[in-house]
Amino acid sequence: MMHRRFALSCFLALSMAGHAQAQSPTGYPNKPVKFVVAFAPGGPADIIARLLGQRLSDSIGQPVVIENKAGAGGSLASGLVAKAPADGYTLMLNTSSFAVNASLSKNASFDAEKDFVLASVVASSPNLLVAYPGLKAKNLQEIMVEAKSGKLNYGTAGAGTTPHLTAEYLFKVLGKVNVTHIPFQGAGPALAATLGGQVEMASVALPAAVEMVKGGKLRGLAVTSDKRVASLPDVPTVAESGFPGFEDYTWVGVFAPSKTSTEIVNYLNLEISKILRSADFQAKLALVGFEPVGGTPKEAADYLKVEINKWAKIIKETGVKID
Incomplete structure (x- = not known):
């Protein structure tokens, strides 16, 4: 937690x-x-x-x-x-x-x-986990299943950012799966790489990705707040997705x-x-x-x-x- x-x-x-x-x-x-x-x-x-x-x-x-x-x-x-x-x-x-x-x-x-x-x-x-629209897995639970193959990766604004640590904790400690981290020099470049399919997912602070999710360019997998956010009401929390008590900002x-x-x-x-x-x-x-x-x-x-x-x-x- x-x-x-x-x-x-x-x-x-x-x-x-x-x-x-x-x-x-x-x-x-x-x-x-x-x-x-x-x-x-x-x-x-x-x-x-x-x-x-x-x-x-x-x-x-x-x-x-x-x-x-x-x-x-x-x-x-x-x-x-x-x-x-x-x-x-x-x-x-x-x-x-x-x-x-x-x-x-x-x-x-x-x-x-x-x-x-x-x-x-x-x-x-809150932080937000988003996916390339072409990714087969549609939600966080399916991501965890697919991640057992060891072939998934995700981008962040850089090593040492809180979205990086949030994702590492979620995948490695709670999900017990290995997902490769790809660091970029900001959330913007990480999201651009996800849009282009160069990485399957991105873990970023919500504001950087909210418009892309709203516009259907990226798929919102889960948000790390304790409740769903008003700007993305259809995106479930990590807690709702099988990890009760998970919260980070x-x-x-x-x-x-x-x-x-x-x-x-x-x-x-x-x-x-x-x-x-x-x-x-x-x-x-x-x-x-x-x-x-x-x-x-x-x-x-x-x-x-x-x-x-x-x-x-x-x-x-x-x-x-x-x-």
Whole structure:
């Protein structure tokens, strides 16, 4: 059984209560802010970066520039941003893969717990297992039967992403079958390969694939939420598909280099919290399968520690390794 998502429902209210008096740091921002996205266009980090970036630009009065730096399951961007000036002008949009890589990446060029501060957990989404429409197996139970042949494979946004670990846990630990993992540099490329039949399946955060499933381009096999999602009501949960209690999510956060001043981090947190409370922004998130999260920097830091410990245990249980 996968660990349940951390209880985040009260974060938005707590965030506003804790930072209602935060003020803009003197002179900040006075030039464009860069969002370094840890994955290729089309994935959850990229979707949130573009939705949030537009609104944050309006809020802070400066352009927010999006720069995708995909590679190594998000670790390439982490290594770059860890060395960036801690002035609030270079921020990273990364997913829960950041927490995974804290123990999975043995040769990382950064320390996940020392080199970054998590300014805000922006949003979360369940993961989704999708299949090439031509695949003979029509649902997760049939996939498990076919997987006994040892010939199936699946793509992900990269080794060390939570959809990767989710699938490994589902196939190896619960299903006791071997399905070959094919890592890509983002959910977009993984889904493109699935559309083209280069891989049979993909395990991705739901927002990256929801429109493809709605349009019939891909077949939704199972979603990892505790209940079916409104955007894909015909896709069953993993729990419904024979694995009771299974639940997992991918979250997206805004990270800054650890030496960034508390004033700047609190300011960014407040501005993001204001955006997350907006009804129209919440509607945009819901449309693509995200839920707003929010929370204070302290709550975000505590949550990150929980996530790092959780995924370390799952990595040990699944035996996942990367080169």
